[in-house]
Amino acid sequence: MWIWEQPDWPQFRWQEDTLLPRLRHLQQQRGILLGRAGVVENNEQQTLDTLLTNILSSSAIEDERVNAQSVRSSLARRLGVSLEQPYPVSERSEGLAKMMLDAITQRDTPFTMERLCLWHQWLFPTSEWSIKRFNVGTLRGEEPMQVVSGRIDRPTVHFEAPPRVGLEVQLDRFIDWFNQSKNDVRLDPLLRAALCHLWFVTLHPFDDGNGRITRALTDLALSQADSQSIRLYAMSASILARRGDYYRILQETQRGAMDVTDWLCWFLDVLNDSLEQALTTVSRTQNKARFWLMHNATQLNAEQKRVLNRLLDGGEQGFVEGISASQYQKVAKVSKATATRHLVELVEKGCLEKLPGGGRSTRYQIRQ
Numbered sequence: 001m002w003i004w005e006q007p008d009w010p011q012f013r014w015q016e017d018t019l020l021p022r023l024r025h026l027q028q029q030r031g032i033l034l035g036r037a038g039v040v041e042n043n044e045q046q047t048l049d050t051l052l053t054n055i056l057s058s059s060a061i062e063d064e065r066v067n068a069q070s071v072r073s074s075l076a077r078r079l080g081v082s083l084e085q086p087y088p089v090s091e092r093s094e095g096l097a098k099m100m101l102d103a104i105t106q107r108d109t110p111f112t113m114e115r116l117c118l119w120h121q122w123l124f125p126t127s128e129w130s131i132k133r134f135n136v137g138t139l140r141g142e143e144p145m146q147v148v149s150g151r152i153d154r155p156t157v158h159f160e161a162p163p164r165v166g167l168e169v170q171l172d173r174f175i176d177w178f179n180q181s182k183n184d185v186r187l188d189p190l191l192r193a194a195l196c197h198l199w200f201v202t203l204h205p206f207d208d209g210n211g212r213i214t215r216a217l218t219d220l221a222l223s224q225a226d227s228q229s230i231r232l233y234a235m236s237a238s239i240l241a242r243r244g245d246y247y248r249i250l251q252e253t254q255r256g257a258m259d260v261t262d263w264l265c266w267f268l269d270v271l272n273d274s275l276e277q278a279l280t281t282v283s284r285t286q287n288k289a290r291f292w293l294m295h296n297a298t299q300l301n302a303e304q305k306r307v308l309n310r311l312l313d314g315g316e317q318g319f320v321e322g323i324s325a326s327q328y329q330k331v332a333k334v335s336k337a338t339a340t341r342h343l344v345e346l347v348e349k350g351c352l353e354k355l356p357g358g359g360r361s362t363r364y365q366i367r368q
Contacts, residue, residue: 003202003254004162010173010199014191014261022268023188029275030226036282037232044081046285047231050278051075051104055096057236058215061243071096095122103220104230110179111220113171116205119216123209134207139167145204158251161204170203178217182224189225194267195260196221202254215239233278238270246270280314288312291366298349303332304342308351311366322355322363 003009037043052072059066070093076083078101099122102115109115121137135141145161162170177199181192201214215236223230239246245266253263291312300308307328311319319327329339343364346352353367 001255002160003256003258006258008258010177011258012195012198013259014264015259018261019191019264019268022265022272023190026190026268026272026275029272029279033232033275033279033282034226036279036286043231044079046281048072048075048079048081050232050234051079051100054219054234054236055100057234057240058212059096061215061236061240061246062211064212066096067093075100091125095125098122099216100219103216104223107220107223111175111217113175116171116175116213119213120206120209123212139171139205140164140207145207158247159204159254161202167203167205171205174199174203178221189221190268190271191264193218193221193225194264197267198250198253198260198263201250232282233274235271235274238274238277241273242270284312284314287366287368291368295349295351298351300346300349300351301342303334304346304351307331307342308346308366322365324361324363 037046052068052075055071055075056066056068067087067090069087070089073083073087074089074093074097075081076086077089078097099119102119117137124136126136142164144163146157147159148155148157178196181187184192197214197218200217201210204210206213218235219230222235249263249266253260288309291308307323310331311323314320323331325336325339325343328334328343329336332339332342334342343352347354347364350367352364355363355365357363
């Protein structure tokens with residue numbers, strides 16, 4: 001029996017004692033994030049990077065590839081952010097940007113069926129889907145909606161959505177709940193976002209794009225919970241990092257009863273991961289600004305600045321364990337002798353410090 005076949009669907013239940021510690025922690029994390037972000041300059045660029053990551057990750061969850069540079073340009077134009085090298089936009093990148101920004105900036109606009117179908121049209125622009133494979137901007141067809149894998153003659157059904165008959169009534173009920181629950185003081189806004197995600201993806205109202213629209217709706221619910229911090233974290237990126245678990249917990253929940261505590265715990269844990277990533281990014285941005293303020297008058301060449309910014313930006317390409325002379329040589333595109341000389345100069349000027357070790361294994365890190 002699927003969850004939508006339960007006689008009390010969609011009257012979700014959960015164990016508050018299990019969720020309360022997570023909710024308290026998340027409230028603290030959101031407060032810390034907003035406090036730290038408030039003293040960071042150039043928040044527009046960080047917002048652009050966050051929203052771009054969210055869009056790309058949500059598409060990647062469905063194995064859908066999009067042109068990152070086009071989407072960046074579409075977002076930048078709408079956010080008023082200047083790009084050094086603007087990239088040509090497309091109707092598709094414009095649609096993805098419009099849907100993302102509509103979700104986080106039009107949070108006070110009531111959600112409607114018309115708005116939902118408009119999102120679907122933005123997701124699948126006619127000009128880029130010349131062969132119409134499915135209904136765009138309208139609800140799915142009469143065929144049963146199933147998520148399957150395996151052989152054609154012996155498929156494994158992971159999920160089956162409610163039948164097409166009565167889908168409009170189900171969606172109307174969801175939309176009414178979404179609009180009314182926004183002001184329900186008895187329902188924690190983060191739990192509301194998690195319930196919204198589960199409920200809508202279970203309805204699966206379109207032929208395609210249900211997951212991406214579900215995550216956009218979740219962003220809308222989160223922006224209604226907190227209009228500021230949603231611009232600083234990309235929850236879809238954290239879901240992408242746990243993609244296997246994402247589909248597993250959804251499948252288990254959709255095959256279960258109306259107690260959805262396990263799904264809510266999973267959702268809140270992923271949200272916490274998103275906030276922690278955002279806090280790391282904000283701290284790194286603050287450290288970078290502090291470093292360049294300290295070394296504003298230090299005489300450095302272009303290659304040295306490039307390497308220092310790479311180290312300050314951190315991440316996978318940031319040489320977390322420090323940078324060696326050979327790595328400096330590759331990043332700066334200089335000779336081995338020049339790389340060694342540059343590193344010695346950076347240590348003398350107080351920009352870098354040597355890590356323990358010596359010889360060819362000598363590594364350097366930012367001096368804080």
